[in-house]
């Protein structure tokens with residue numbers, strides 16, 4: 001008998017609760033501040049943008065929050081997702097390490113994003129929302145929310161970062177197929193979009209700008225529209241914990257426990273989704289699993305950014321939060337991992353990193369694609385450019401284990417497939433990809449424009 005490769009759960013194993021790290025946080029969270037007054041935000045301010053159920057989850061200290069039955073019904077389209085042991089990659093690396101990956105690319109839109117999109121659409125629907133606005137970078141979040149909005153019969157307008165709108169037409173078509181309206185950002189539809197275009201007519205856009213447009217569209221709709229965010233916020237990370245809860249059971253089926261858990265980190269949601277249930281075991285059961293967030297060298301929010309109060313968006317309309325940040329007016333280099341180009345990081349992950357409970361690494365674009373191709377050739381799945389960062393570090397861990405003759409158990413989140421990213425693979429194979437380092441002077445410069453609180 002060969003080694004087991006896939007560890008599968010039944011529909012009945014689908015988690016019934018989200019795990020809320022807020023109940024076990026070993027460090028006090030900083031208050032969320034109003035962008036103009038710099039005073040702690042009130043539920044009234046947030047309720048312009050979000051339904052009350054999500055605002056309550058944002059500040060909840062309850063350990064377990066029940067997953068509504070209509071949300072679980074939709075999860076059943078793709079959950080529980082498989083856990084694989086990468087036996088063929090282990091052989092290719094000739095490593096004594098055991099490498100496992102949780103595969104979220106089996107979701108309808110190809111990433112972990114529907115885990116929160118479906119929940120957010122549901123809570124909006126029961127809260128009486130008729131339409132949603134959002135931003136999207138590479139298009140993963142927009143696709144997921146377009147699918148989720150359709151499930152609950154909500155209208156959706158998406159502000160898509162212009163460079164991605166132009167480079168990734170098929171993500172736009174997917175969103176439109178689900179019935180969403182998609183606009184290249186900066187757009188003429190919002191006051192902020194028009195002001196950016198007046199200053200820089202050929203702006204490639206950024207997530208910070210697109211968030212400002214989507215927030216403005218909701219805030220000026222007289223209650224007709226609410227806004228939905230795909231990462232960073234507590235309630236988003238909460239919804240993603242279905243990933244780690246399933247993975248705990250699946251590692252049990254495999255008869256192993258991870259020494260290290262790895263995830264790529266843009267705003268932090270897929271990393272937290274896998275890692276927080278393992279962090280709970282560290283904090284409450286004395287386990288010692290290392291938790292490693294991986295970011296691009298071109299957007300090194302945790303590894304080089306400051307831990308300080310900053311705006312969530314470029315127009316300074318979104319709340320101010322304490323987080324690792326590269327500055328709210330950060331315009332990233334055009335790396336292909338569009339989902340990792342955000343200027344900030346989830347406040348909870350920032351606080352845990354600052355407190356030494358999680359680790360972070362940054363890796364450049366070329367070695368990331370080298371790892372993605374090596375993984376694809378061994379395992380048959382083309383990773384999205386974002387989780388390719390986690391693949392890079394998983395391979396490095398396996399090679400390090402080999403050098404030290406250790407049988408390390410490695411688990412990483414393969415949070416999306418790269419079937420809409422083939423132009424990036426093509427560029428890599430044609431030798432057209434380059435590495436970008438984030439310029440140190442740019443950080444200093446951006447820090448001079450932080451809010452004074």
Ligand SMILES: *Cc1c(COP(=O)(O)O)cnc(C)c1O
Nearest residue numbers: 140266267268269270339386416
């Ligand atoms: C959105 C996205 C990311 C980055 O967002 P996180 O909140 O950090 O997970 C990473 N990978 C994929 C596939 C994505 O769609």
